[in-house]
Amino acid sequence: xxxxxxxxxxxxxxxxxxxxxxxxxxxxxxxxxxxxxxxxxxxxxxxxxxxxxxxxxxxxxxxxxxxxxxxxxxxxxxxxxxxxxxxxxxxxxxxxxxxxxxxxxxxxxxxxxxxxxxxxxxxxxxxxxxxxxxxxxxxxxxxxxxxxxxxxxxxxxxxxxxxxxxxxxxxxxxxxxxxxxxxxxxxxxxxxxxxxxxxxxxxxxxxxxxxxxxxxxxxxxxxxxxxxxxxxxxxxxxxxxxxxxxxxxxxxxxxxxxxxxxxxxxxxxxxxxxxxxxxxxxxxxxxxxxxxxxxxxxxxxxxxxxxxxxxxxxxxxxxxxxxxxxxxxxxxxxxxxxxxxxxxxxxxxxxxxxxxxxxxxxxxxxxxxxxxxxxxxxxxxxxxxxxxxxxxxxxxxxxxxxxxxxxxxxxxxxxxxxxxxxxxxxxxxxxxxxxxxxxxxxxxxxxxxxxxxxx
Numbered sequence: 288x289x290x291x292x293x294x295x296x297x298x299x300x301x302x303x304x305x306x307x308x309x310x311x312x313x314x315x316x317x318x319x320x321x322x323x324x325x326x327x328x329x330x331x332x333x334x335x336x337x338x339x340x341x342x343x344x345x346x347x348x349x350x351x352x353x354x355x356x357x358x359x360x361x362x363x364x365x366x367x368x369x370x371x372x373x374x375x376x377x378x379x380x381x382x383x384x385x386x387x388x389x390x391x392x393x394x395x396x397x398x399x400x401x402x403x404x405x406x407x408x409x410x411x412x413x414x415x416x417x418x419x420x421x422x423x424x425x426x427x428x429x430x431x432x433x434x435x436x437x438x439x440x441x442x443x444x445x446x447x448x449x450x451x452x453x454x455x456x457x458x459x460x461x462x463x464x465x466x467x468x469x470x471x472x473x474x475x476x477x478x479x480x481x482x483x484x485x486x487x488x489x490x491x492x493x494x495x496x497x498x499x500x501x502x503x504x505x506x507x508x509x510x511x512x513x514x515x516x517x518x519x520x521x522x523x524x525x526x527x528x529x530x531x532x533x534x535x536x537x538x539x540x541x542x543x544x545x546x547x548x549x550x551x552x553x554x555x556x557x558x559x560x561x562x563x564x565x566x567x568x569x570x571x572x573x574x575x576x577x578x579x580x581x582x583x584x585x586x587x588x589x590x591x592x593x594x595x596x597x598x599x600x601x602x603x604x605x606x607x608x609x610x611x612x613x614x615x616x617x618x619x620x621x622x623x624x625x626x627x628x629x630x631x632x633x634x635x636x637x638x639x640x641x642x643x644x645x646x647x648x649x650x651x652x653x654x655x656x657x658x659x660x661x662x663x664x665x666x667x668x669x670x671x672x673x674x675x676x677x678x679x680x681x682x683x684x685x686x687x688x689x690x691x692x693x694x695x696x697x698x699x700x701x702x703x704x705x706x707x708x709x710x711x712x713x714x715x716x717x718x719x720x721x722x723x724x725x726x727x728x729x730x731x732x733x734x735x736x737x738x739x740x741x742x
Contacts, residue, residue: 288449288561288596291513292442295596298502300603302408302546303400303519304435307415307539308392313425317387320424325384327352328361328371335363353421369395377402378415382422394422395432401497408543431527431538436550437519438600439485439498441507444514445471449482451567454558454584473557477525480557485517518600520553547603554600560584561593664720668710672720674703679723679733704734 311317331350340346346363352373353359362372368391369381381395396415403411419427445468450459455473462470462483470483489495499507502515527542530552535541542549562570566583569575575583587593636646643649655666678700707717714731718724 288452289444289446290442290594290596291444294594295440295442295599296506297438297602297604298441298505298507298515299437299439299498300550301437302403302434303437304433304521305398305403305408305411305431305539306433307396307398307412307429307431309394309396309419309423309427309429310392311387311423311425311427314387316425317393317423320422321393324352324422325371325382328373328382331361332363332365332371335361338363353418356418356421377411378418380418380422392430394419401494404497404501412539412543429537429539430524431531431542432524434522434527434542434549435519436522436546436553437517438550438603439502439515439517441502441515442513443516445469445482445484445516448564448567448571451570452560452562454560454581455556457557477523478553478556479521480553481517481519481521483517483519485515488517520550522549522553550603551601554597558584559597559600560587561590561596562587664711668707668720671703671707671710672717675700675707675717675730676721676723679721679730682733683723701734704730 311321331348331352334348335346338346338348343362343364347360349358349360351358352361357375359373359375362374365372366381368383368385370384371382373380373382377399379397379399381397383391383393385391385393396419398408398411398415406414419429447468449468450461450471453459453471453473457473457480458475460472461468462472464487469487470481472482473480485495485498489498499509507515527538530545530549531538531541562583566587570580570583588595588597632650633647636650637643639646639650651666658664658666658669678697704717707720708714711717711720714729717730721730724730
């Protein structure tokens with residue numbers, strides 16, 4: 288490892304992946320509720336099967352099967368013994384139509400990484416338990432099937448010889464992008480540990496940008512151009528059972544209360560040591576006996592002049608792991624989003640007019656003309672409306688998940704609303720212009736004082 292800071296900085300620690308199963312323990316109540324649920328899902332699944340598409344992911348129907356839980360996709364095909372698959376922006380749910388008493392759990396839930404990151408594992412689990420109560424309608428047993436723990440560290444850069452700095456019997460794999468070392472993995476199956484350049488992953492996948500929100504709060508400075516490396520432990524069921532006491536009534540709650548212990552268990556398996564490059568090359572040579580290799584590792588771990596990175600990694604801070612922030616608005620920095628969308632607009636515009644150098648101007652003028660002709664609105668009016676729309680969605684999400692936002696947009700939205708009201712000339716015009724408003728609401732519910740001013 289190359290350390291770019293005197294002491295690396297932990298930017299995030301969190302549950303990155305969580306899979307849980309739920310099994311009914313009350314036959315009468317199960318049969319009473321599940322038959323209705325499965326019958327409803329079967330109807331939605333038939334609707335989804337009528338949708339044409341090139342892949343199973345594209346064949347689904349949207350519905351609101353459970354009161355108070357919003358819109359779900361119900362897919363045309365199940366998976367294995369799970370006949371029904373549902374998903375929303377937070378979770379993916381697998382349901383079986385198995386009879387009561389079979390060994391297989393009736394429900395499996397996969398938590399989305401973005402959801403876990405945004406509201407924290409505890410609040411995410413509370414939401415799922417409410418949903419399970421609706422689905423099963425009776426007492427159940429829960430178990431944890433997979434747990435991934437992640438730590439993002441600023442100022443640590445992977446090097447070519449790093450695989451030699453770990454003393455374990457796991458099979459390891461190196462990952463590269465061109466001549467650059469981008470990652471190492473150890474193990475597989477029930478346990479795996481991955482170390483990789485998180486900035487490269489973010490660059491290659493825009494959907495991963497949201498993690499930067501938390502990094503910045505914890506001191507990350509992109510201008511310094513230091514690496515951020517993710518250290519990630521993956522436990523599957525076979526491995527998890529080794530560390531959960533028998534007859535634990537709530538496995539997931541137990542794991543949440545002992546995240547630090549699970550993290551240390553993972554680090555003890557991979558056994559990092561601060562070897563020099565020369566020591567790595569001696570080990571890689573293949574001529575040393577096993578006892579000589581052990582002595583090299585032991586001396587490195589006892590050498591206080593070397594940075595004992597393994598001990599640094601042992602730290603697990605629950606205040607960093609459970610870090611609720613503004614949900615569903617976590618994304619790439621605003622300017623990055625704007626630049627990316629502008630690139631897409633340019634590409635579309637040039638294709639539409641065969642590369643005419645006036646493409647951008649022509650498209651903007653045409654859009655402005657059409658909007659004013661048919662809706663009596665300007666592009667600036669439209670921009671103001673999107674500010675208000677985002678604010679309303681934020682308020683709804685705050686009420687849904689109870690998370691305080693990291694930045695209050697109410698004053699900005701208030702000012703935009705006042706300007707838009709002046710421009711459009713009526714409150715009704717604004718209500719029609721903001722997508723987030725439905726029939727049971729009005730914009731005045733969000734800005735009552737402003738409504739009094741402009742009415």
